[in-house]
Structures are given as structure tokens and as C-alpha cells.
Amino acid sequence: MIVIDGGDGGGGVLRTAIGLSIATGMPVEIDDVRGDRPTSGLKDQHVACVTAARDVADAEVEGGARGSDTVTFRPGRVAGGSVAVDVGTAGSATLVCSTVLPAAAVAERPVTLRVGGGTDVAWSPPADYFSGVTLAALRAHGVVAALDVPKRGFYPAGGGVVRLVVGPSTPAPIALAGRRSIERVRVDAVAAADLAGAEVAERLSRGVAERLDADDGGIVETHSARYAETRSIGAVVVVGVDGRVGVDEHVGEEREADGAGVGSGTADALPIAGFSALGERGVPAERVAGNAVEAFREWCDGPGVVDARLADQLVPFLALAGGAVRTPAVTDHVESAVDVARAFGFDVSIDRSAEPGDGAVIRADPETALVDTYRGSEPCK
Numbered sequence: 001m002i003v004i005d006g007g008d009g010g011g012g013v014l015r016t017a018i019g020l021s022i023a024t025g026m027p028v029e030i031d032d033v034r035g036d037r038p039t040s041g042l043k044d045q046h047v048a049c050v051t052a053a054r055d056v057a058d059a060e061v062e063g064g065a066r067g068s069d070t071v072t073f074r075p076g077r078v079a080g081g082s083v084a085v086d087v088g089t090a091g092s093a094t095l096v097c098s099t100v101l102p103a104a105a106v107a108e109r110p111v112t113l114r115v116g117g118g119t120d121v122a123w124s125p126p127a128d129y130f131s132g133v134t135l136a137a138l139r140a141h142g143v144v145a146a147l148d149v150p151k152r153g154f155y156p157a158g159g160g161v162v163r164l165v166v167g168p169s170t171p172a173p174i175a176l177a178g179r180r181s182i183e184r185v186r187v188d189a190v191a192a193a194d195l196a197g198a199e200v201a202e203r204l205s206r207g208v209a210e211r212l213d214a215d216d217g218g219i220v221e222t223h224s225a226r227y228a229e230t231r232s233i234g235a236v237v238v239v240g241v242d243g244r245v246g247v248d249e250h251v252g253e254e255r256e257a258d259g260a261g262v263g264s265g266t267a268d269a270l271p272i273a274g275f276s277a278l279g280e281r282g283v284p285a286e287r288v289a290g291n292a293v294e295a296f297r298e299w300c301d302g303p304g305v306v307d308a309r310l311a312d313q314l315v316p317f318l319a320l321a322g323g324a325v326r327t328p329a330v331t332d333h334v335e336s337a338v339d340v341a342r343a344f345g346f347d348v349s350i351d352r353s354a355e356p357g358d359g360a361v362i363r364a365d366p367e368t369a370l371v372d373t374y375r376g377s378e379p380c381k
Helices: 011-024 044-056 093-105 127-139 193-198 200-216 285-300 308-321 332-343
Strands: 002-005 028-031 060-062 071-074 081-086 111-117 145-151 160-166 174-176 180-192 220-228 235-245 270-278 323-327 348-351 360-364
Touching (some): 011 044, 011 093, 044 060, 093 111, 093 127, 174 308, 200 220, 270 308, 332 348
Parallel strands (some): 002 028, 081 111
Antiparallel strands (some): 180 235, 323 360
């Protein structure tokens, strides 16, 4: 039984630990869950994460109720099929989805997960980011996964629905640490139907596109504006960045002979970063759009190949398949995700030896990645 200290790192520790437990078949106990938060223990969103993972992996769970500060998770097989959970609040549906993503590495048949809750809420990846950046980047590295959004849900009522499909996958080493070049930018804005009269979605989308095209030479390939019937009024704009990534010089010479793997870079453009901003009551759409543009420019002027949020979400797959990811900053979420991966025995590290201003590289050697060790093995119960 692997024991994880959940007292530092929030819900991310719980999600990463359960995801890797599913992928490896190794049982895990998470103690002092969210112990560093003002209200510790499981909240509704975390209960939904545990419940979804339990049903996807035919797991035995202890401590999966609201308020619990210790969770024990013993995974079974990921046989495939359909699972549905509802957060019951505007808690993030995409974070629930992220918990079970590693199941793709061991799924025997496709899994469909339907999650009710908030689709575009604070402190979590909006649905269009999760679909167009996170999942798209993983698909480029061999993970079979897709998301659709039948219904949007904003804070405070939630009421949205996302549907995640993951299929049997063989994740490839992640090659996102070399020199990046930006190829194109996509802008997607969604607002509650009640805001259509004020053209909020159009103003968000246009506000981002015009700023970026004016200053960055027409890099915006597409921009869209949509409206949805929702229980609460809200709006969101997501900026997705596609780019090419060159050879990671740290390992490029070692792997030059086979021309593949972590050092080889990417031949085609793929999603490498994303930025978002949520509408706020009393704040003009143009200012909200400016927040997304500011986040994009800060990343663009910095050292990261991916954005810090994507780096955090890629850590479990670095552990499972190996590779390297250059992040602009080592956030608490990145640090805790790496700590959890190491607790499972994965050789994942943060290389802080880069020159000042070069960010940090999260590395896991493909030669020692453990995913094939556990594929098809008997679950630990």
C-alpha cells in the first residue's frame, strides 16, 4: 500500500494519486486530504472525483464521503463502459475528468464518463481549455481521449455537463522541452444566452483576436463566439496556442541515433499552451479579454514550452511514458504532482539547472517508465 501525505497540495494530490493508482494497479492511501486548506477533507468535487474513479476502475474505496480526511483506493480492472457522476454544485467537472485520464493507459475497452457540475469555473481548466489544449496535447502523444460539452455550467448554480471518452492507449514519450515556435492561435468565447443582447461572446472573442493580431502579426487563425442556455449567467474566453517544438538539447545527442522519443521534438504543430479568463459581473468584456491576452503575452515572453497549468496535467503521463516538459515556473501543483509520481516509484524529477530565465524541465526517462510493467497485470485489491 502506497501512503501519500495529502496535507500539502490541495485536491491535486488526491487526483494525481488516484489516477496513478488506476494506471498502475497499485493501491494507495491518501492521508490528511487537503490538510493545508481552511476547510480540510473532501468537498463535493473531490467526492465526485473518487466516485468516478471507483466506478471506472471497479475499485474498493474507504473514506470517499464528504468531509473525509483519509481515502483508501484499491483499483480493479478498467473494463470499459459508461459511468456518470454529478458534483451537485458548480464544482469543476473537468477536474473530475482529469482524475480518470490515466485510465486510458490500461483500459480494456473505451470508457465514457459523464460529469455534471461546473464546466467553466474558477481555479480549474475551462472545458474548451481541457478539450482543446490538455486532451489535444495528450492525443498528440498517443492518448485516446476526447471531450464534448452538452451543457454549460457557470458559478454559482453549475448545472453543466461534460462527456469524456477515453480509449485503450499506449502513451508515447512527451517531447515538449526543446525550443518552441508559435504557429497559430485559436480563440473561443462562450457566454450565457442572457448575454447575447450585449454581444458579450463576440466582444470577448474579438477583443482577444484584435489585440493579438495588432501586436503579433496576424497569428490568430480562428476566433468564435457562442451562446448557451445556462442556470447562471457567465462567460469565458479561451486562447489556445499551437506550436512546433525542437529537439531537447539535453537529451537530443543521446537519442539522435534513433531519431525518436523525448529528444526528437515535434514535426507538426500541436497544442502547447492555453490561457483563459472568466467574465465577472460589472467588468467589461473587453477588460476580461485583456486579461487572457496579458496571460498569453507573459508566457510568450517567458521560457516555458507549455503553460504551467498544462505542465501540471502532463505529470502523470510523463511518469507513465517518460519524456520532458519545459514549464515556465514550478508551481505548487507541479511540485506536488511530481512528489506523488515519485511515491509510486516513477523516476520523475525537476531539472532546475537551466540558465536563469530558462524555466525548469520536468523529466522522466522513457527507458524506465513503468506503464508497460503494469499493462495487463492483475489489479492489487
